[in-house]
Amino acid sequence: MSEAFRDREPSGDDKDRQLDGVREDSANALTTETGVRVEDTDNSLSAGERGPTLMEDFHFREKMTHFDHERIPERVVHARGAGAYGYFQVYESLARYTRADFLTDPGLRTPVFVRFSTVAGSRGSADTVRDVRGFATKFYTREGNYDLVGNNMPVFFIQDGIKFPDFVHAVKPEPDNEIPQAQSAHDTLWDFVGLQPETLHMMMWLMSDRAIPRSYRMMQGFGVHTFRLVNERGEGTLVKFHWKPLLGTHSLVWDETQKIGGKDPDFNRRDLWDSIERGQYPEYELGMQLVPESDEHAFDFDLLDPTKIIPEETVPVTPVGKMVLDRNPDNFFAETEQIAFHTANVVPGIDFTNDPLLQARNFSYLDTQLIRLGGPNFQQLPVNRPVADVSNNQRDGYGQHRVHRGRTSYFPNSLGSGCPYLGEAPYSHYAERVDGDKIRKRSESFKEHYSQATLFLNSLAGWERAHLTSAFQFELGKCETMAVRERVVEHLNRIDHTLAAEVARGIGVAPPATEEVANHGRSSPALSQANSVTDTIYSRQVAVLADEGVNAAEVLRLREALAAQGALVEVLAPHDGQLRAVDGQMLAVDRAMHTVASVVYDAVVVAGGADSAAALAEYGLALNFVAEAFKHAKPVAATHEGVGVLEAAPLPHLRMAGDGDPAAVVDQGVVTHRGGDPAEFHTAFARVLAGHRVWDRDTARVPA
Ligand code: HDD
Numbered sequence: 051m052s053e054a055f056r057d058r059e060p061s062g063d064d065k066d067r068q069l070d071g072v073r074e075d076s077a078n079a080l081t082t083e084t085g086v087r088v089e090d091t092d093n094s095l096s097a098g099e100r101g102p103t104l105m106e107d108f109h110f111r112e113k114m115t116h117f118d119h120e121r122i123p124e125r126v127v128h129a130r131g132a133g134a135y136g137y138f139q140v141y142e143s144l145a146r147y148t149r150a151d152f153l154t155d156p157g158l159r160t161p162v163f164v165r166f167s168t169v170a171g172s173r174g175s176a177d178t179v180r181d182v183r184g185f186a187t188k189f190y191t192r193e194g195n196y197d198l199v200g201n202n203m204p205v206f207f208i209q210d211g212i213k214f215p216d217f218v219h220a221v222k223p224e225p226d227n228e229i230p231q232a233q234s235a236h237d238t239l240w241d242f243v244g245l246q247p248e249t250l251h252m253m254m255w256l257m258s259d260r261a262i263p264r265s266y267r268m269m270q271g272f273g274v275h276t277f278r279l280v281n282e283r284g285e286g287t288l289v290k291f292h293w294k295p296l297l298g299t300h301s302l303v304w305d306e307t308q309k310i311g312g313k314d315p316d317f318n319r320r321d322l323w324d325s326i327e328r329g330q331y332p333e334y335e336l337g338m339q340l341v342p343e344s345d346e347h348a349f350d351f352d353l354l355d356p357t358k359i360i361p362e363e364t365v366p367v368t369p370v371g372k373m374v375l376d377r378n379p380d381n382f383f384a385e386t387e388q389i390a391f392h393t394a395n396v397v398p399g400i401d402f403t404n405d406p407l408l409q410a411r412n413f414s415y416l417d418t419q420l421i422r423l424g425g426p427n428f429q430q431l432p433v434n435r436p437v438a439d440v441s442n443n444q445r446d447g448y449g450q451h452r453v454h455r456g457r458t459s460y461f462p463n464s465l466g467s468g469c470p471y472l473g474e475a476p477y478s479h480y481a482e483r484v485d486g487d488k489i490r491k492r493s494e495s496f497k498e499h500y501s502q503a504t505l506f507l508n509s510l511a512g513w514e515r516a517h518l519t520s521a522f523q524f525e526l527g528k529c530e531t532m533a534v535r536e537r538v539v540e541h542l543n544r545i546d547h548t549l550a551a552e553v554a555r556g557i558g559v560a561p562p563a564t565e566e567v568a569n570h571g572r573s574s575p576a577l578s579q580a581n582s583v584t585d586t587i588y589s590r591q592v593a594v595l596a597d598e599g600v601n602a603a604e605v606l607r608l609r610e611a612l613a614a615q616g617a618l619v620e621v622l623a624p625h626d627g628q629l630r631a632v633d634g635q636m637l638a639v640d641r642a643m644h645t646v647a648s649v650v651y652d653a654v655v656v657a658g659g660a661d662s663a664a665a666l667a668e669y670g671l672a673l674n675f676v677a678e679a680f681k682h683a684k685p686v687a688a689t690h691e692g693v694g695v696l697e698a699a700p701l702p703h704l705r706m707a708g709d710g711d712p713a714a715v716v717d718q719g720v721v722t723h724r725g726g727d728p729a730e731f732h733t734a735f736a737r738v739l740a741g742h743r744v745w746d747r748d749t750a751r752v753p754a
Pocket of ligand 1: 167185186206275
């Protein structure tokens with residue numbers, strides 16, 4: 051278990067101290083924005099009791115005007131997000147590759163703010179939709195802000211940023227009726243995909259379980275592009291950035307995500323917030339794939355093509371440091387909404403490559419902040435302010451917060467003692483040699499679009515592949531235009547004939563008669579989520595179903611055993627308040643069952659106690675809870691009389707514990723316990739829970 055899994059106080063770093071200067075606690079008398087105390091904020095100033103409101107009511111006008119202007123444009127993409135502060139620390143100096151201060155000093159904790167997001171939905175859309183997740187990190191380094199603006203998938207939909215407006219228009223709700231919200235399952239996206247085969251590799255990722263993460267704490271992040279590190283000597287090393295969550299990479303299942311969208315649209319946001327409040331801080335390791343400049347052309351794809359990965363088996367990911375998110379923002383709008391990322395926010399030692407997608411991004415992010423945050427001074431907003439000193443001749447503009455003193459705002463000057471002057475260790479661009487004709491032409495080295503899509507498919511576990519096939523069937527099945535469906539199937543046939551045939555059958559399209567291209571058979575095990583960390587139950591949420599007459603002692607023992615490993619156990623009952631246990635003690639109910647659902651838990655246990663179990667076996671919500679958890683491949687367990695509730699639920703035939711059986715009987719991830727040492731049951735259940743889901747399960751006939 052990692053060091054951060056122990057309780058720790060938030061870091062209280064330079065950024066935190068800086069923010070202290072602007073935090074407000076509303077502890078004073080009510081005033082206007084001009085500081086004048088207000089006598090009454092419930093009644094407007096009027097001419098007589100029933101007369102008109104008076105213009106001179108400056109308090110009314112100010113209050114209303116401010117309210118009328120409260121909204122700013124949401125982000126054109128990634129509008130829905132959640133963020134947190136934390137810190138990053140490098141394990142060992144990377145001075146060999148980069149001169150970036152925050153990557154060369156292992157003693158240094160660099161403050162960060164991370165914003166996670168979905169892409170297509172509006173600000174108020176549900177968290178658990180099928181979508182790419184943004185993973186944007188702002189490092190407040192001593193040499194200025196560095197932004198690593200990545201996603202939870204390592205490739206992108208297009209190769210050249212000039213196509214970004216087209217792609218986004220295609221995926222966003224359709225312009226005539228603004229339907230569907232936060233969904234890729236509609237004609238315009240798949241129309242674009244069918245006509246633009248460079249999207250196909252990314253579409254494989256989007257149709258995979260990566261697009262429905264269990265938690266922001268359990269997803270990877272990728273810088274996507276090939277970037278460049280530059281050391282003191284000016285030597286470059288090409289690099290791809292990876293974030294790897296210490297809890298492993300885990301997903302939800304599709305039916306579950308759709309239900310969570312209604313039961314708890316804030317599911318991922320709440321999970322991030324709650325885990326930080328509990329002191330269970332999300333942690334990620336930063337990894338780098340390092341490629342010497344001399345090997346730039348050593349691959350069978352172009353490193354500048356953002357629709358390609360470097361397989362980890364070809365160039366391993368070197369873990370270089372760790373990020374811990376340990377503090378929630380104080381104010382969503384001020385911090386999470388106003389944070390402004392920009393791929394061109396780099397620090398000395400980190401540089402770009404000529405990836406045409408990256409080049410376009412280096413224009414777009416600054417441009418979008420100008421409209422979104424209302425002018426050129428958005429870097430002065432508290433969340434954006436660097437901890438490094440800022441000194442330049444930029445002046446004025448809307449919302450100028452600095453009071454620049456002196457007569458000079460130009461360079462060079464003598465009247466201002468030559469300040470600000472050009473200091474030591476400045477950012478200097480990597481001296482890459484560039485020459486060529488001025489042309490509009492995609493490089494020949496960008497022309498192959500299918501082979502890595504096949505690689506991804508070949509690397510999936512059986513259950514991952516089954517989910518991907520269903521996802522294609524769902525999404526294409528929602529497209530009304532048959533030609534759109536057909537065109538995509540034709541492309542799938544160039545990725546893998548069996549996949550194309552399976553998808554075609556589900557959507558009423560004739561399966562392609564012949565194999566277009568033979569599957570190359572190569573795979574990259576690192577691409578499968580099945581190969582991620584599955585040995586911890588830390589922060590997993592377990593529901594225990596109980597009713598009057600529950601065996602409370604047993605529940606408390608279970609809670610204690612799982613809590614010792616960092617899992618959370620909540621007691622759910624048909625009503626809130628307390629339950630009278632079989633021994634006459636009272637057991638506190640954490641939530642009434644009708645306010646929650648199985649889909650917001652990782653696992654369910656039905657408690658023992660004859661009366662409790664008899665009541666739950668007659669309670670539809672409890673039976674549905676169990677069946678749905680089973681359907682969604684979650685660990686399910688029951689102790690003593692609770693086993694009867696599993697028997698009453700619409701589950702397939704399972705071997706369950708009876709008299710004389712060992713302390714834990716496990717069948718298809720259903721753990722039952724009727725006698726023997728409870729500790730053995732706890733261990734068996736924790737083992738299944740650590741596996742996240744139980745995929746080899748017979749769920750076909752379970753009606754949930
Ligand atoms: Fe982008 C936001 C990630 C391509 C233009 N992008 C945005 C965010 C993330 C990404 C995580 C949200 C940042 C936040 O939380 O505030 N974008 C990516 C990745 C890409 C990518 C990983 C491909 C590798 N983006 C991309 C292209 C363009 C943009 C090609 C335009 C040429 N992205 C934007 C934007 C946004 C944005 C319009 C919207 C809001 C914002 O920037 O601040 O400028």
